Amino acid sequence: MNEQAVKIYTDGASRGNPGPGGYGVVLLWGKHKKELSKGYRLTTNNRMELMAVIAALEALKKNNLELVIYSDSNYVVKAVMEGWLKKWIKTNFKGNIKNRDLWEKYQELSTNHRIHFKWVKGHAENIFNNRCDILATEAADGKHLLIDEGYEEAKNNKLL
Structure with missing residues (x-):
C-alpha cells in the first residue's frame, strides 16, 4: 500500500437496533485530519456502519485515490473483501438483501478509487x-x- 494513501476510520452506532443511530469518520491524509458525524432518529447499526463509509467517500474532493478504510464492522469489511457485494449486485440483490440503497451508493462511489478495507x-x-x-x-x-429515508421507507413498505 502506498504511503500517500488516504486513511479512513469509520464507525456506526445505534441505540437499539433499530433505534436512534449515528456514524463517525476520521479522514487522515498527510498532515490533514477531518472528522465527520451525523445522527439519525431511526436506523440500524449496520446501516450506520455503511453510511460512515459512504460519508467518507462523499467527502473526498479528488478521484482515483488509494484509500485504506479501517472499520470494526465485519458486515461491511466482509461484504466487500469476501465478494458478497459483487454477488448481490450480480443477482440484483436477490434474497431480500438488506440495505440495498446504501450498498448501491457505496458501489457507485467506490468505482472512483482504489479501496482496501482493514478490519480493526x-x-x-x-x-x-x-x-x-x-x-x-x-x-x-x-x-x-x-x-434515514432508506430505512424508514423500507420499514413503512414492510420490506424489512
Missing part, C-alpha cells in the same frame, strides 16, 4: 477507531436527528 477490533486500543465511536454515539444521542 472495536473498543480496543486504536485511537482513531475509538474517536469514531465517540463521534457516532454522540451523533446518535444528539438532538436534531435526521431521517
